[in-house]
Amino acid sequence: xxxxxxxxxxxxxxxxxxxxxxxxxxxxxxxxxxxxxxxxxxxxxxxxxxxxxxxxxxxxxxxxxxxxxxxxxxxxxxxxxxxxxxxxxxxxxxxxxxxxxxxxxxxxxxxxxxxxxxxxxxxxxxxxxxxxxxxxxxxxxxxxxxxxxxxxxxxxxxxxxxxxxxxxxxxxxxxxxxxxxxxxxxxxxxxxxxxxxxxxxxxxxxxxxxxxxxxxxxxxxxxxxxxxxxxxxxxxxxxxxxxxxxxxxxxxxxxxxxxxxxxxxxxxxxxxxxxxxxxxxxxxxxxxxxxxxxxxxxxxxxxxxxxxxxxxxxxxxxxxxxxxxxxxxxxxxxxxxxxxxxxxxxxxxxxxxxxxxxxxxxxxxxxxxxxxxxxxxxxxxxxxxxxxxxxxxxxxxxxxxxxxxxxxxxxxxxxxxxxxxxxxxxxxxxxxxxxxxxxxxxxxxxxxxxxxxxxxxxxxxxxxxxxx
Amino acid sequence: xxxxxxxxxxxxxxxxxxxxxxxxxxxxxxxxxxxxxxxxxxxxxxxxxxxxxxxxxxxxxxxxxxxxxxxxxxxxxxxxxxxxxxxxxxxxxxxxxxxxxxxxxxxxxxxxxxxxxxxxxxxxxxxxxxxxxxxxxxxxxxxxxxxxxxxxxxxxxxxxxxxxxxxxxxxxxxxxxxxxxxxxxxxxxxxxxxxxxxxxxxxxxxxxxxxxxxxxxxxxxxxxxxxxxxxxxxxxxxxxxxxxxxxxxxxxxxxxxxxxxxxxxxxxxxxxxxxxxxxxxxxxxxxxxxxxxxxxxxxxxxxxxxxxxxxxxxxxxxxxxxxxxxxxxxxxxxxxxxxxxxxxxxxxxxxxxxxxxxxxxxxxxxxxxxxxxxxxxxxxxxxxxxxxxxxxxxxxxxxxxxxxxxxxxxxxxxxxxxxxxxxxxxxxxxxxxxxxxxxxxxxxxxxxxxxxxxxxxxxxxxxxxxxxxxxxxxxxxxxx
Numbered sequence: 001x002x003x004x005x006x007x008x009x010x011x012x013x014x015x016x017x018x019x020x021x022x023x024x025x026x027x028x029x030x031x032x033x034x035x036x037x038x039x040x041x042x043x044x045x046x047x048x049x050x051x052x053x054x055x056x057x058x059x060x061x062x063x064x065x066x067x068x069x070x071x072x073x074x075x076x077x078x079x080x081x082x083x084x085x086x087x088x089x090x091x092x093x094x095x096x097x098x099x100x101x102x103x104x105x106x107x108x109x110x111x112x113x114x115x116x117x118x119x120x121x122x123x124x125x126x127x128x129x130x131x132x133x134x135x136x137x138x139x140x141x142x143x144x145x146x147x148x149x150x151x152x153x154x155x156x157x158x159x160x161x162x163x164x165x166x167x168x169x170x171x172x173x174x175x176x177x178x179x180x181x182x183x184x185x186x187x188x189x190x191x192x193x194x195x196x197x198x199x200x201x202x203x204x205x206x207x208x209x210x211x212x213x214x215x216x217x218x219x220x221x222x223x224x225x226x227x228x229x230x231x232x233x234x235x236x237x238x239x240x241x242x243x244x245x246x247x248x249x250x251x252x253x254x255x256x257x258x259x260x261x262x263x264x265x266x267x268x269x270x271x272x273x274x275x276x277x278x279x280x281x282x283x284x285x286x287x288x289x290x291x292x293x294x295x296x297x298x299x300x301x302x303x304x305x306x307x308x309x310x311x312x313x314x315x316x317x318x319x320x321x322x323x324x325x326x327x328x329x330x331x332x333x334x335x336x337x338x339x340x341x342x343x344x345x346x347x348x349x350x351x352x353x354x355x356x357x358x359x360x361x362x363x364x365x366x367x368x369x370x371x372x373x374x375x376x377x378x379x380x381x382x383x384x385x386x387x388x389x390x391x392x393x394x395x396x397x398x399x400x401x402x403x404x405x406x407x408x409x410x411x412x413x414x415x416x417x418x419x420x421x422x423x424x425x426x427x428x429x430x431x432x433x434x435x436x437x438x439x440x441x442x443x444x445x446x447x448x449x450x451x452x453x454x455x456x457x458x459x460x461x462x463x464x465x466x467x468x
Numbered sequence: 469x470x471x472x473x474x475x476x477x478x479x480x481x482x483x484x485x486x487x488x489x490x491x492x493x494x495x496x497x498x499x500x501x502x503x504x505x506x507x508x509x510x511x512x513x514x515x516x517x518x519x520x521x522x523x524x525x526x527x528x529x530x531x532x533x534x535x536x537x538x539x540x541x542x543x544x545x546x547x548x549x550x551x552x553x554x555x556x557x558x559x560x561x562x563x564x565x566x567x568x569x570x571x572x573x574x575x576x577x578x579x580x581x582x583x584x585x586x587x588x589x590x591x592x593x594x595x596x597x598x599x600x601x602x603x604x605x606x607x608x609x610x611x612x613x614x615x616x617x618x619x620x621x622x623x624x625x626x627x628x629x630x631x632x633x634x635x636x637x638x639x640x641x642x643x644x645x646x647x648x649x650x651x652x653x654x655x656x657x658x659x660x661x662x663x664x665x666x667x668x669x670x671x672x673x674x675x676x677x678x679x680x681x682x683x684x685x686x687x688x689x690x691x692x693x694x695x696x697x698x699x700x701x702x703x704x705x706x707x708x709x710x711x712x713x714x715x716x717x718x719x720x721x722x723x724x725x726x727x728x729x730x731x732x733x734x735x736x737x738x739x740x741x742x743x744x745x746x747x748x749x750x751x752x753x754x755x756x757x758x759x760x761x762x763x764x765x766x767x768x769x770x771x772x773x774x775x776x777x778x779x780x781x782x783x784x785x786x787x788x789x790x791x792x793x794x795x796x797x798x799x800x801x802x803x804x805x806x807x808x809x810x811x812x813x814x815x816x817x818x819x820x821x822x823x824x825x826x827x828x829x830x831x832x833x834x835x836x837x838x839x840x841x842x843x844x845x846x847x848x849x850x851x852x853x854x855x856x857x858x859x860x861x862x863x864x865x866x867x868x869x870x871x872x873x874x875x876x877x878x879x880x881x882x883x884x885x886x887x888x889x890x891x892x893x894x895x896x897x898x899x900x901x902x903x904x905x906x907x908x909x910x911x912x913x914x915x916x917x918x919x920x921x922x923x924x925x926x927x928x929x930x931x932x933x934x935x936x937x938x939x940x941x942x943x944x945x946x947x948x
Contacts, residue, residue: 001519003501004478032471032533045536045796053533057526064501064522067514068895072885101571104795108767112582115613131795134772138764141774143585143673146616264796272797290766291578292605299611319574319601320514320739321747322798409541419537 003061012054020339023348027339027438038418038443042434043216043241043379046264046271055331056270056324063324075323079316082329086263086275089243089333089342091250098276098289098315099263099326103240104131105290106260106276107207110236111135113286119182119202120148121175123233127155127212132238136207148205151175156426157381161220161374168224172231175204187232188257189281194232203234210239210246214423215369216379216432218246222254229255236260243267243275244336245378247346257282264325266378268332273325276315283309289318345437349378352435356444357382360433363448364455369430378436384422384429385455387463395463396424403462404429408454416450418443429455471530481523489815492824496815496914507894507919509832512691512716512855512910515739515746524807525745528800545792548803553788555806556738556750559718562726568751568765568791569738569802573715574601576735576751577682579766580711581605589652589677590618591645593708597625597687602713606682618680621645626902627857631695631850638699642706645679652677657707658732659757670760670784671775678709683731685714685721689899690845691855691908693721697729704730711735718742718750719812720854722822732758739801741854743808748801751791759787765794821913825854828911832920833858836909839924840931845906854912860898860905861931863939871939872900879938880905884930892926894919905931 011029014020021027030049033039039047048056063070080094087097100106111122112135122136133152140150153171155164176184185194185201206228210221221237228235237259242249244266251259259277263269278286286309288296293314297304307313339345357368357380369381386404389395396404401424408422421432431451433444476482480499483489490496499518502508508516517525532539550564557564570576581592586609594606603622610620623641625634646654655676657664665675681703685696696712703710712734717724719741726734734752738744753759762785764772769790773779783789815821833844833856842859846852862880865871872880877900884898897908907927909920 001480001498001500002504003519003522004475004481007475009473032530034534037535039535039537041537045540047536048533053529057529060526061501061522064517065503066506066508066889067516068508068510069889071514072889101797102767102795104767112766130770131768131772134764134770135768137774138768138772141671141763141776143671143775262796270798272795287611288604288608291572291574292601292608294600294604296601296604296608298607299613319572319747320737321571322745322801325798413535413538413542 003065006054006058006061008051008054011050014051014335014338016338023345023437024440025438030335031438033438034417036417038446039436040418040420040433040439040443040447042436043265043432044421046262046266046268047436047438048264048270049268049332049335051335052268052270052328052331056328059324059327060322075327076316078327079323082326083312085330085333086243089249090259090261090275090277091252092277092279095312096277096279096283098278098312099329100274100276100315101321101325102264102272103238103260103262103274104129104135106274107132107236107238108135109276109286109290110258110260110278111139111205111207112290113288114203114205116146116148117202118146119179121151121179121202121204122148123151123153123171123175123204123206125153125155125207125209127157127215128152128207128209129213129238129240132207157215157217158369158371158375160372161223165220165223165227169227172204172206172227172233176231184232188229188234190255191229191232204232205234205236207236207238210237211241211377211379213240214421214432215375215381215425215430216241216421216434217370217375217381218377221256225254225256234258240274241265241379244342245346245349247342251277251279255279263329263332267329268336269329270325270332273329278311283311286311289314291318293318339437346378348437349435350376352439352441353378353380353433355441356380356433356435356439359441360431360444360448363445364451379432379434381430381432384431384451386429386458388428390427392427394427400462404458407458407462411454412450416454418447418450420447471534474527474530477520477523480519483520483811483814485814492821492913493916494914499811500914502914503893505893507922508912509894509896509909509915509919509923511912512740512908513897515737515741515743516912516914517739517745518743518808518811520811521743521745521804521807524804525800528804532800544799544803549792549799552802552805555809556718559809560724560726560750560752562752563755565788566752566755568753568788569805570749570751570791571797572739572747573713573735573737573749574599574605575766576749577602577711577713578605579751579762580733580735580753581609581680581682582766583762583764584678584680585674586616586618587674587677588616589649591621591649591677591679592618593621593623593641593645593679593681595623595625595682595684597627597690598622598682598684599688599713599715602682627690627692628845628847628851630848631698635695635698635702639702642679642681642702642708646706654679654707658704658709660704660730661707662705663707667760669775670780679707680709680711682711682713685712686716686853686855688715689897689908690851690857690901690906691716691897691910692846692851692857693853696731700729700731715749716740716855719818720822720825722819726752726754730754738805738808742805743812744805745801748805753787755787760785762787765790767794769794815913822854824913825911826852828915828917829854829856829909832856832909832911832915832917835917836907836920836924839921840927855908855910857906857908860907860927862905862934864904866903868903870903876938880934883934883938887930887933888926892930894923894926896923
């Protein structure tokens with residue numbers, strides 16, 4: 001039978017000729033949250049605006065009217081349109097951009113395409129996202145040669161950008177010095193070519209966060225890319241949180257070797273949808289999409305000679321999937337335009353992050369992590385009112401850390417109906433909030449009240465501190 | 469704001485479990501979102517999502533957005549996800565933690581093949597009829613620019629073939645592969661094969677070389693049912709690992725019985741014949757046997773366990789748990805699997821559905837061949853479950869290039885696709901195989917014989933057009 005006719009309800013549609021409501025609680029009208037849910041954790045899973053959810057639903061029905069017609073004829077131009085809209089946002093060409101299910105997938109696509117040799121080094125950090133660290137470890141865990149070696153830079157926040165750069169530069173040099181017998185001659189295209197540049201030699205690949213997850217801090221990644229370029233180190237930028245939060249991303253200027261970001265986080269796209277950027281000069285490294293596609297060509301085959309690396313084309317179809325997430329990116333961007341555009345959105349969110357973190361620290365009697373302001377875009381990090389420890393195990397056992405984590409999660413969501421990410425870092429408990437267009441300062445106040453109550457309970461129960 | 473007052477389900481979006489369903493055939497279209505005038509004889513390619521599932525998926529989509537943190541942290545795992553996996557495991561009669569859900573069959577296949585640690589001297593066997601993306605995966609692994617990499621070997625099947633013929637070809641090729649590599653010690657054999665030695669430690673490298681065979685249970689083009697269980701048995705005897713690409717099987721193939729057939733790995737798309745939402749597939753890896761091979765999900769997960777860690781001794785490779793979360797994704801296709809199974813139960817259950825579809829495939833194929841004046845591919849009935857393959861009324865060639873240039877083949881394919889979908893409003897897959905043009909039709913619960921008659925009429929007209937235009941350059945004597 002014909003698909004039902006869908007009519008948008010309140011909040012699922014907006015009039016482009018009318019002004020949007022002001023930023024703050026008034027905008028909750030356009031999001032699907034329960035009224036009493038104080039969402040200060042947009043950063044983890046994103047928040048899908050109702051108008052985009054409605055369009056996605058409509059598209060879902062449309063596809064089912066004739067799946068063959070849709071997949072064989074209609075998808076490609078729509079996908080190209082989506083890719084183009086994202087490419088424009090990040091200063092890239094359309095064919096340097098592929099859409100994949102999520103940032104972890106994008107990261108795996110890059111790291112698993114490198115042909116690893118014994119002696120290669122992958123540099124991560126102690127703050128690298130768990131699944132990414134595990135990807136590096138998995139590659140290094142191959143039971144026999146060839147496999148890369150995993151190295152991690154240690155960052156204990158708070159740190160300034162200058163300090164981060166010092167630590168990073170020192171680590172790079174240490175890595176090379178400690179491996180003086182290895183010829184790191186497989187260097188990225190833009191690095192200064194020594195006389196013996198040799199793709200058959202060894203390489204160093206650095207996975208660098210633009211914005212770390214826990215803590216939620218902005219790193220001086222463009223400077224780190226420059227340092228790597230000088231040192232002949234490949235750069236893979238895990239920018240999962242960047243698109244839609246970080247202003248002025250211009251990849252043709254910063255020139256990382258690989259860059260990836262989740263569109264379903266700060267860009268308001270439907271889950272799961274991410275962008276993988278690979279500049280033309282590096283596309284030869286990405287031999288195969290994951291999964292391998294219909295459009296894969298063997299290197300050296302006549303097709304490969306005729307078309308060159310077909311990075312973008314391979315990613316057009318990597319198995320049947322729900323394309324709606326990718327195809328509704330332009331709808332997400334249009335909604336953001338209507339709200340005022342990237343600049344206006346992020347000016348509001350950034351200011352709210354700064355104001356909100358002050359209030360939160362006041363209510364909890366603690367401090368913000370970012371004293372200089374360098375580390376914060378839209379995600380402030382504030383210490384929780386729980387004891388700090390100078391050495392691991394001084395205050396908390398592993399079991400207690402787990403219990404506290406679970407307790408906070410369960411109580412925040414079920415009892416207090418609010419959420420912000422919470423994590424243990426460098427001996428302290430912290431929370432990471434996300435300031436979004438539907439938040440206001442009072443949300444931070446409420447969160448502080450919730451944390452105060454829960455942390456008091458934690459001290460009295462899990463930590464058994466009767467003195468309060 | 470709270471999720472809007474969603475309209476209640478309309479028409480075919482809901483069904484009363486206490487009422488009988490309509491009979492199979494066109495009345496069933498009520499429960500599917502296809503355009504009324506679209507004759508869909510190609511369910512097999514992308515699946516057809518029943519309206520109650522579209523509705524359930526939409527509702528779920530809104531639910532998640534009420535509180536994404538609560539959903540992902542408290543509701544999805546283990547709860548909803550485990551319920552979905554359980555329902556599939558029950559369906560396949562295997563244990564819940566032998567089964568994980570991934571986005572599609574190609575992804576499942578890549579997970580298996582990319583987890584093997586390949587050594588120089590290993591052999592990866594596919595077939596000329598292997599699905600393109602799968603052949604390409606094999607080729608990609610063999611294309612590594614330097615050692616170690618497996619060698620790709622391809623078995624040639626030119627249909628029509630009987631099951632007995634297929635088994636002969638397969639057995640012979642396996643023996644040939646070994647004979648031609650008599651200097652290689654293929655001692656890395658699967659657990660149930662003679663000569664198997666279990667690894668003493670999770671971090672142990674593989675012993676010796678191995679042969680891995682990717683075997684279709686049901687091929688895509690042609691859409692034929694292979695004697696895969698027998699092929700698995702042969703491989704077990706020969707010490708060859710079996711990866712069964714069963715993309716089309718779940719919801720179409722009766723009596724899959726993995727516990728008895730014991731393949732090493734098996735994977736199938738739930739969004740094809742099982743009525744689940746796109747994209748959703750099941751990967752089966754028997755525990756106590758092969759899960760140690762799957763070291764990492766793709767992408768690697770938070771729950772990855774390094775083989776050298778103490779945890780590895782207790783949890784092994786943590787196969788099921790790793791696949792619980794491999795990055796933020798749309799989980800709706802996974803969690804609505806139980807809804808798909810419930811709908812199929814209401815329709816009459818697996819046996820009733822597939823009895824109807826199978827019978828229609830056989831009758832429909834015959835009718836189609838009649839209308840087009842050609843023949844069905846499957847002479848004996850062995851090759852057909854719910855997909856029938858019928859020759860198109862276009863010239864056949866005995867040798868490659870005798871009738872068709874590569875360009876003409878491409879043009880014909882595009883022409884058929886365009887005309888069928890945009891002018892005739894009907895579709896079946898079409899492909900060139902072993903010198904002939906064929907179509908592959910999928911018989912579903914919403915199809916009837918008349919659909920095949922109409923398709924035949926469409927093919928007659930379009931093929932006549934093709935002969936008069938694309939093929940009119942060149943004057944080869946046509947073989948019929």
